[in-house]
Amino acid sequence: MTAKVGPWSETIPKDYARLMREFGIEEFGDLAEELPDPNHLMRRRIIFGHRDFQRVLGAMRSGEKFAVMTGLMPSGRMHLGHKLVVDQLVWYQRHGAEIFLCVADIEAHATRGLTLQDAERLAIEEYLVNFQALGLDLERCNLYFQSRSDAVRNLAYTLGRKVNLSELRAIYGFSGETSASHIFYPLIDVADILHPQLEEFGGPRPTVVPVGIDQDPHLRLARDVASRFKREFGFIPPSSTYHRLLRGLTGGKMSSSNPETAIFLTDPPEAVERKIRNAFTGGRPTAKEQRERGGDPDKCVVYELHVYHLTPDDRELLKLREACESGEIICGECKAKTVERLKVFLAEHKKRRKNAEAGVKKLIK
Numbered sequence: 001m002t003a004k005v006g007p008w009s010e011t012i013p014k015d016y017a018r019l020m021r022e023f024g025i026e027e028f029g030d031l032a033e034e035l036p037d038p039n040h041l042m043r044r045r046i047i048f049g050h051r052d053f054q055r056v057l058g059a060m061r062s063g064e065k066f067a068v069m070t071g072l073m074p075s076g077r078m079h080l081g082h083k084l085v086v087d088q089l090v091w092y093q094r095h096g097a098e099i100f101l102c103v104a105d106i107e108a109h110a111t112r113g114l115t116l117q118d119a120e121r122l123a124i125e126e127y128l129v130n131f132q133a134l135g136l137d138l139e140r141c142n143l144y145f146q147s148r149s150d151a152v153r154n155l156a157y158t159l160g161r162k163v164n165l166s167e168l169r170a171i172y173g174f175s176g177e178t179s180a181s182h183i184f185y186p187l188i189d190v191a192d193i194l195h196p197q198l199e200e201f202g203g204p205r206p207t208v209v210p211v212g213i214d215q216d217p218h219l220r221l222a223r224d225v226a227s228r229f230k231r232e233f234g235f236i237p238p239s240s241t242y243h244r245l246l247r248g249l250t251g252g253k254m255s256s257s258n259p260e261t262a263i264f265l266t267d268p269p270e271a272v273e274r275k276i277r278n279a280f281t282g283g284r285p286t287a288k289e290q291r292e293r294g295g296d297p298d299k300c301v302v303y304e305l306h307v308y309h310l311t312p313d314d315r316e317l318l319k320l321r322e323a324c325e326s327g328e329i330i331c332g333e334c335k336a337k338t339v340e341r342l343k344v345f346l347a348e349h350k351k352r353r354k355n356a357e358a359g360v361k362k363l364i365k
């Protein structure tokens, strides 16, 4: 495990470290230095783990084709926590990846009870317009809706030949009460991950799936299934990277269903002010004490917003860290600056959303 050397914590949190050991995930660590122009998420070890990423790195170095597969499930509003994956996609697209972007409308239908029409509307307004506004060129992506992809559905049935119910139960904990559509869903998910390697989509090639560690069961199943169908389709087991999730503003989990925990990409300025004012920090009980003893940025979710999103420049982040730790800046001042930065970002994002809207709608029709 790496010691803390920069303005961000490089120590992998205990619960992530345990899962890495349990499931054999490797540290992303020094791989970041081997990448061309690593972004702040890689440099700051927000992307902390991987499986077989060397395969993708090799393809990048030799100029061979490689793909990135990701999905979005339309449910609730898009917030800064979701931006993490989009930033990775933008980086990969810039470095020559073919991006496969799946709108998981069947998943939203099967697990959240949304109609496919509602899922489509939500996907466009809340997610795809934001993705484009954040810099992903959707026209250059292989964008598809699960419900409309015959290739994915057919592949899911084919892959199901070599997966049985006991195995799915062991991975997902399905009970006798679980609906049949929910039970079938993992095969759709595995088919999403593997279909870029079908001949009609470009054939077998290194593919990376950037995920939070909670998605690892899908990856393990996809890698096992890829090996079972190697002879038939030539599948290369997909690689994956694992990122830390941004904590919620109140210190717990960030969730669309609890609006005070997240900054949404369409939040008005008043909401931003209120949420940051109430955010959990690493400050001291009194301003005097904080001036004397400094704050603790590693505990602070406001600082985490800077690490993940608001301050991509490492030197600037280091200055903020030092100012916090020395007591030169205290939470009230720091929060006011953070609100200003967020307001500027969201105002610019609003304009970019406006510009993106017509193009995204045209792309879907």
Ligand code: SF4
Residues within 6 Å of the ligand: 281, 282, 283, 295, 296, 297, 300, 301, 302, 303, 324, 325, 329, 330, 331, 332, 334, 335
């Ligand atoms: S000064 Fe800023 S970074 Fe430090 S604990 Fe307070 S809000 Fe967090």
